[in-house]
Amino acid sequence: MWVGLDDTDSLAKGCTTYVATEIIKETIKKYDIIGYPRLVRLNPNIPWKTRGNGAIAIHFGKGYGKKREIGYIGKKIFSYEKGRDIFDKSFFKVVKKIIEKNAYMNDKKTNPAFVICKNKPTYKIYKKAVRSIVSIDEALNELKKCIYKTYKNGRGIIGSVAAISWKPYDRTYELISYGNEKYIDEESVIKMDKECKTTFDNYDYENKHIQITPRSLPVIYGIRGEDADELKKAMKIVKSSPVKRWMIFETNQATDEHLQKKKIEDIKPYESVIVKGVVNKKPNAIRGGHIIFSIYDGSIIDCAAYEPTKGFRKIIKELEKGDVVVVYGGVRTEPLTINIEKIKVMKLVKVYKKVENPICPKCGKHMKSMGKGKGYRCPECGIKADEKKARYEVIKRKIKPGYYEVPCVARRHLSKPLKRMKGYIEII
Numbered sequence: 193m194w195v196g197l198d199d200t201d202s203l204a205k206g207c208t209t210y211v212a213t214e215i216i217k218e219t220i221k222k223y224d225i226i227g228y229p230r231l232v233r234l235n236p237n238i239p240w241k242t243r244g245n246g247a248i249a250i251h252f253g254k255g256y257g258k259k260r261e262i263g264y265i266g267k268k269i270f271s272y273e274k275g276r277d278i279f280d281k282s283f284f285k286v287v288k289k290i291i292e293k294n295a296y297m298n299d300k301k302t303n304p305a306f307v308i309c310k311n312k313p314t315y316k317i318y319k320k321a322v323r324s325i326v327s328i329d330e331a332l333n334e335l336k337k338c339i340y341k342t343y344k345n346g347r348g349i350i351g352s353v354a355a356i357s358w359k360p361y362d363r364t365y366e367l368i369s370y371g372n373e374k375y376i377d378e379e380s381v382i383k384m385d386k387e388c389k390t391t392f393d394n395y396d397y398e399n400k401h402i403q404i405t406p407r408s409l410p411v412i413y414g415i416r417g418e419d420a421d422e423l424k425k426a427m428k429i430v431k432s433s434p435v436k437r438w439m440i441f442e443t444n445q446a447t448d449e450h451l452q453k454k455k456i457e458d459i460k461p462y463e464s465v466i467v468k469g470v471v472n473k474k475p476n477a478i479r480g481g482h483i484i485f486s487i488y489d490g491s492i493i494d495c496a497a498y499e500p501t502k503g504f505r506k507i508i509k510e511l512e513k514g515d516v517v518v519v520y521g522g523v524r525t526e527p528l529t530i531n532i533e534k535i536k537v538m539k540l541v542k543v544y545k546k547v548e549n550p551i552c553p554k555c556g557k558h559m560k561s562m563g564k565g566k567g568y569r570c571p572e573c574g575i576k577a578d579e580k581k582a583r584y585e586v587i588k589r590k591i592k593p594g595y596y597e598v599p600c601v602a603r604r605h606l607s608k609p610l611k612r613m614k615g616y617i618e619i620i
């Protein structure tokens with residue numbers, strides 16, 4: 193039996209993962225958790241999301257086989273690798289009560305829902321929800337033999353269904369700790385980052401910023417990594433205000449599952465895309481410190497490295513017209529612009545700089561330019577020469593072909609950091 197829930201937090205407060213721990217606390221006496229509870233991020237570009245657009249799915253059953261410690265909620269919480277299925281309608285009352293107590297119903301963007309399913313909905317609903325837009329009806333059509341409840345405009349049902357339908361073809365883990373105060377020791381975060389090699393996005397060295405505390409209470413911090421067991425070691429290194437409970441979630445964070453390869457003419461608003469193109473216009477800075485350029489593949493689209501991407505903008509500024517790049521990012525509307533998450537520079541063009549005007553073959557003096565692109569003329573003899581006769585030098589480019597990414601301070605939950613890109617298979 194799967195329990196899915198979404199959209200219980202508000203723009204400022206709460207966390208759907210905390211509501212998940214409340215459900216586990218209440219139901220663990222009766223049933224076991226199979227696998228890890230799941231934190232599933234969905235399309236980051238939709239405008240009506242609350243904050244991180246993360247939904248929860250938990251698999252309950254009667255566990256058997258290997259068990260492992262996955263959290264602490266007043267007592268150690270274990271999960272089983274395997275389990276016999278159950279379907280218990282009494283869960284409805286329990287989950288309903290917890291959601292109604294914890295959800296921020298007054299926030300106009302908060303539209304909670306939960307669903308209890310015997311069987312998993314099809315994977316395609318997740319795939320659509322992470323890459324584009326799913327309607328409430330589409331989500332409800334996926335449900336067979338299940339019970340659910342929606343609140344307010346009911347949009348939370350989309351994430352609830354999509355979270356259950358996720359299959360972790362690629363996955364990472366996040367250990368989330370909860371408490372009443374939010375203090376964290378910076379040095380200990382740096383120490384943890386250096387010692388726990390399979391964790392990522394803990395600390396932004398360029399911007400000197402702790403990255404594991406982006407959210408509000410009751411969350412103290414969330415540590416992300418490849419290896420669930422190393423997260424427990426990482427937690428012991430981090431010094432913080434008292435951790436009252438913690439839980440490890442299996443997640444689709446840092447998987448790039450939101451991205452899809454597209455030709456520019458096929459790009460739709462709110463998607464996240466991978467586009468190969470030729471730089472069509474040299475990047476330039478606009479007001480607010482954003483860097484904008486455009487790429488061409490038969491059609492043209494603008495690409496942006498916005499101010500929050502900090503030092504990444506220095507890389508983007510070095511692009512020149514004619515460079516071949518692959519851009520990864522979310523699509524903003526009006527005008528359609530790709531908000532770059534990372535970029536692969538495939539090929540750099542040679543850039544020339546004029547260092548000397550042509551010399552007059554008759555009198556040996558330097559000729560003078562007749563205006564940009566109009567050639568040269570000797571002021572003494574009147575002899576003309578075209579542009580190519582000047583002497584040019586190749587400018588040394590400051591960037592090399594390869595991948596570049598935004599600093600982790602600007603990273604989106606779903607974006608795969610380059611640290612995870614070894615053995616990288618491009619998404620088709």
Ligand SMILES: [Zn+2]
Nearest residue numbers: 552555570573
């Ligand atoms: Zn001359």
